[in-house]
Amino acid sequence: MTTPVIGLLTDFGEKDYFVAAMKAVILSINPEVAIIDIAHSIPAFDLRAAAFTLWAVADFFPAVAIFVVVVDPQVGSARKIMVARGAKHFFIGPDNGVLSPALEKEGCLEARELRERTLFLPQVSSTFEGRDKMAPAAAWISRGIPFRQVGPVLRSWERIIFPQPGIFKDRIEAEILHVDRFGNLITNVSGEKFLKWYGGKKGQPLAVVTDEVDFEAKIATTFAGGPAEKPLLIVGSSGYLEIAYQQASASQKLKCKAGDKLVISRGKRQKEAEKGKFSGRN
Amino acid sequence: MTTPVIGLLTDFGEKDYFVAAMKAVILSINPEVAIIDIAHSIPAFDLRAAAFTLWAVADFFPAVAIFVVVVDPQVGSARKIMVARGAKHFFIGPDNGVLSPALEKEGCLEARELRERTLFLPQVSSTFEGRDKMAPAAAWISRGIPFRQVGPVLRSWERIIFPQPGIFKDRIEAEILHVDRFGNLITNVSGEKFLKWYGGKKGQPLAVVTDEVDFEAKIATTFAGGPAEKPLLIVGSSGYLEIAYQQASASQKLKCKAGDKLVISRGKRQKEAEKGKFSGRN
Amino acid sequence: MTTPVIGLLTDFGEKDYFVAAMKAVILSINPEVAIIDIAHSIPAFDLRAAAFTLWAVADFFPAVAIFVVVVDPQVGSARKIMVARGAKHFFIGPDNGVLSPALEKEGCLEARELRERTLFLPQVSSTFEGRDKMAPAAAWISRGIPFRQVGPVLRSWERIIFPQPGIFKDRIEAEILHVDRFGNLITNVSGEKFLKWYGGKKGQPLAVVTDEVDFEAKIATTFAGGPAEKPLLIVGSSGYLEIAYQQASASQKLKCKAGDKLVISRGKRQKEAEKGKFSGRN
Numbered sequence: 001m002t003t004p005v006i007g008l009l010t011d012f013g014e015k016d017y018f019v020a021a022m023k024a025v026i027l028s029i030n031p032e033v034a035i036i037d038i039a040h041s042i043p044a045f046d047l048r049a050a051a052f053t054l055w056a057v058a059d060f061f062p063a064v065a066i067f068v069v070v071v072d073p074q075v076g077s078a079r080k081i082m083v084a085r086g087a088k089h090f091f092i093g094p095d096n097g098v099l100s101p102a103l104e105k106e107g108c109l110e111a112r113e114l115r116e117r118t119l120f121l122p123q124v125s126s127t128f129e130g131r132d133k134m135a136p137a138a139a140w141i142s143r144g145i146p147f148r149q150v151g152p153v154l155r156s157w158e159r160i161i162f163p164q165p166g167i168f169k170d171r172i173e174a175e176i177l178h179v180d181r182f183g184n185l186i187t188n189v190s191g192e193k194f195l196k197w198y199g200g201k202k203g204q205p206l207a208v209v210t211d212e213v214d215f216e217a218k219i220a221t222t223f224a225g226g227p228a229e230k231p232l233l234i235v236g237s238s239g240y241l242e243i244a245y246q247q248a249s250a251s252q253k254l255k256c257k258a259g260d261k262l263v264i265s266r267g268k269r270q271k272e273a274e275k276g277k278f279s280g281r282n
Numbered sequence: 283m284t285t286p287v288i289g290l291l292t293d294f295g296e297k298d299y300f301v302a303a304m305k306a307v308i309l310s311i312n313p314e315v316a317i318i319d320i321a322h323s324i325p326a327f328d329l330r331a332a333a334f335t336l337w338a339v340a341d342f343f344p345a346v347a348i349f350v351v352v353v354d355p356q357v358g359s360a361r362k363i364m365v366a367r368g369a370k371h372f373f374i375g376p377d378n379g380v381l382s383p384a385l386e387k388e389g390c391l392e393a394r395e396l397r398e399r400t401l402f403l404p405q406v407s408s409t410f411e412g413r414d415k416m417a418p419a420a421a422w423i424s425r426g427i428p429f430r431q432v433g434p435v436l437r438s439w440e441r442i443i444f445p446q447p448g449i450f451k452d453r454i455e456a457e458i459l460h461v462d463r464f465g466n467l468i469t470n471v472s473g474e475k476f477l478k479w480y481g482g483k484k485g486q487p488l489a490v491v492t493d494e495v496d497f498e499a500k501i502a503t504t505f506a507g508g509p510a511e512k513p514l515l516i517v518g519s520s521g522y523l524e525i526a527y528q529q530a531s532a533s534q535k536l537k538c539k540a541g542d543k544l545v546i547s548r549g550k551r552q553k554e555a556e557k558g559k560f561s562g563r564n
Numbered sequence: 565m566t567t568p569v570i571g572l573l574t575d576f577g578e579k580d581y582f583v584a585a586m587k588a589v590i591l592s593i594n595p596e597v598a599i600i601d602i603a604h605s606i607p608a609f610d611l612r613a614a615a616f617t618l619w620a621v622a623d624f625f626p627a628v629a630i631f632v633v634v635v636d637p638q639v640g641s642a643r644k645i646m647v648a649r650g651a652k653h654f655f656i657g658p659d660n661g662v663l664s665p666a667l668e669k670e671g672c673l674e675a676r677e678l679r680e681r682t683l684f685l686p687q688v689s690s691t692f693e694g695r696d697k698m699a700p701a702a703a704w705i706s707r708g709i710p711f712r713q714v715g716p717v718l719r720s721w722e723r724i725i726f727p728q729p730g731i732f733k734d735r736i737e738a739e740i741l742h743v744d745r746f747g748n749l750i751t752n753v754s755g756e757k758f759l760k761w762y763g764g765k766k767g768q769p770l771a772v773v774t775d776e777v778d779f780e781a782k783i784a785t786t787f788a789g790g791p792a793e794k795p796l797l798i799v800g801s802s803g804y805l806e807i808a809y810q811q812a813s814a815s816q817k818l819k820c821k822a823g824d825k826l827v828i829s830r831g832k833r834q835k836e837a838e839k840g841k842f843s844g845r846n
Contacts, residue, residue, distance in 0.1 A: 041579045295745035309569055314567065357786060
């Protein structure tokens with residue numbers, strides 16, 4: 001029998017005992033589980049950042065894994081807690097959309113509302129349901145309780161939908177989904193779609209325009225594989241197009257952040273006059 | 283047989299190898315233990331913050347748990363290292379008071395001085411006793427050595443005593459024990475005491491005065507359950523009264539920090555003239 | 565059979581899912597391994613800081629340990645990935661010198677290039693070889709695959725060589741290798757060498773000169789064991805000479821950082837005129 005894994009993703013930061021309380025509760029119920037911290041430095045209440053992070057990492061988890069996501073601005077209110085059985089993993093979190101991108105990427109087999117009180121701590125606070133409801137439920141699921149026991153079927157749930165790129169013959173209208181620790185800008189354009197659009201003419205320069213800057217970029221396959229001191233376009237490790245610099249922060253150099261829009265087009269750098277022409281999609 | 287758990291609480295931060303060295307030592311002695319990081323971002327040498335954190339989380343740990351707390355301004359000096367057997371858990375740390383609130387909340391069955399050299403690493407430094415003495419002792423205790431083996435009985439030890447609130451008919455004089463990651467202000471007033479004082483008249487506003495500001499606050503049961511953009515009073519997940527805002531930092535908005543004092547009284551916002559009237563308790 | 569341990573050391577920071585992806589990959593292959601985070605806050609691309617950290621902690625790891633170091637400015641390029649079998653542990657990382665100080669301190673029995681594709685994830689990205697190649701290889705090694713299976717023998721590899729101190733009759737010319745979380749300055753002078761140079765005359769003051777400041781320092785055995793508010797010289801927990809203050813940051817007080825040079829000599833504080841006289845070694 002293999003060790004089950006519980007992955008924790010929160011906006012609890014590093015300074016409090018909150019994450020430790022969840023782990024302590026989990027190991028009190030199932031001492032044989034392995035816990036992986038996905039991240040706890042999600043900006044407070046940033047549902048989209050948490051949804052992106054879960055979406056990017058879930059695939060890599062072993063089969064017997066349960067994700068517990070506690071980014072929960074409405075904790076204790078009437079919002080539901082959902083538990084979903086995906087094609088590979090279990091997902092637990094508030095019904096505020098934070099689970100949806102990862103869940104729908106994997107395929108949702110069944111969703112239920114977490115209601116079964118016997119799965120909770122004996123004393124339930126109204127401000128820390130991660131500790132009092134979600135962590136113990138995850139531990140019980142890791143011990144193999146029947147999924148239907150968690151509560152009634154949930155027919156619909158909140159969704160977070162990542163903005164889709166506009167792919168046109170002459171340009172791609174993209175958005176930055178995430179800026180990573182190195183300052184790389186991860187866009188919403190999948191590598192597959194991008195390479196299909198780009199075609200076979202390798203070496204052809206691309207022009208990129210944002211609200212702040214415009215620049216010419218070259219496609220590279222590694223961060224070290226393009227010209228130094230110039231922006232690179234790379235299909236990154238999440239399978240999406242990234243804008244990066246060799247050993248420098250593209251976010252700082254290009255003054256870009258998550259949510260910013262950009263237009264990628266063939267050919268040389270755009271003229272000043274064309275900047276800012278977004279068609280306003282998404 | 284269940285897996286024992288060791289909880290680590292230090293002021294070692296994230297940039298050095300110090301925490302990893304303690305874990306490596308522990309797993310060298312007992313590979314079957316589970317380690318939970320309670321927190322390592324305690325401000326350097328802040329005994330009270332560490333004591334609060336341990337006090338708030340200890341209850342949630344499974345029965346076979348050992349806490350190792352290394353916030354130790356006097357490391358290597360004549361101060362003793364204590365090992366205590368509480369009603370539920372073991373506690374290891376410098377005899378500087380950092381263990382005392384959690385230990386006394388749980389009930390101390392027996393305390394000893396950590397002196398037994400066979401429990402230490404072969405080479406003991408004078409500047410990292412967390413690695414060289416406390417971590418290995420915790421690992422040996424997790425393997426079930428007799429408690430009396432750790433060293434001689436300790437008859438008394440240093441104590442940190444959290445300030446007690448002054449509860450009067452017309453007001454509560456409280457102190458902020460901790461500011462959490464979200465900026466919520468956790469006071470030293472237990473929820474039980476507060477609700478008894480407040481009485482049954484729900485909805486009655488309360489006036490709060492600090493050295494910096496005065497404001498009117500409403501009782502809520504969840505962060506999302508009160509008026510937006512106004513301060514809320516909530517009995518929080520540690521069982522103590524908190525001052526909070528919906529999705530905003532009460533610490534920033536009210537300019538309050540740990541150690542600040544405040545007076546809570548019934549009725550509308552205080553007049554300017556009454557501000558700052560603390561009776562100087564604790 | 566004992567639980568194998570994998571130690572992870574990266575510059576991935578805390579905000580992304582990168583470390584979690586590596587752990588998820590590892591536990592997918594070997595659910596019975598224990599993972600220790602050595603540090604993930606290494607400054608981006610700082611090979612020397614990572615090399616120092618691994619060098620300082622490796623000794624304390626249990627026998628069946630595998631280090632995976634991902635500080636890798638040339639990820640995906642022609643630089644090799646090396647796997648080394650040391651006298652006690654396994655080491656995996658880019659062939660950029662980051663492993664070499666720890667490996668050579670322990671003694672290298674055999675080094676190989678990581679090339680065996682069956683040890684990798686089925687899909688290998690060019691920008692995250694830590695997840696796609698190094699983490700799975702570590703997991704397979706922890707399961708006991710024959711070492712020769714990882715790839716061909718590597719005859720030579722990049723090295724990072726820490727600067728050596730100049731030890732003269734009248735002075736030591738040293739360099740700061742690392743500034744820790746408390747602001748202590750860890751020099752490149754081993755405690756053994758230092759004490760031999762210093763001789764038996766305890767209490768004799770020493771003069772220390774840097775490019776920024778000069779000061780008189782006293783030898784202490786613990787941070788709490790010297791005069792308050794004055795710099796102390798201590799043989800620290802890594803076995804090297806440190807400059808420290810009681811409960812204050814020597815780095816801030818003395819305006820020193822990693823890489824700074826200093827001269828230690830016997831006797832009282834140096835005259836202004838002698839400052840800055842470095843013989844320019846290393």
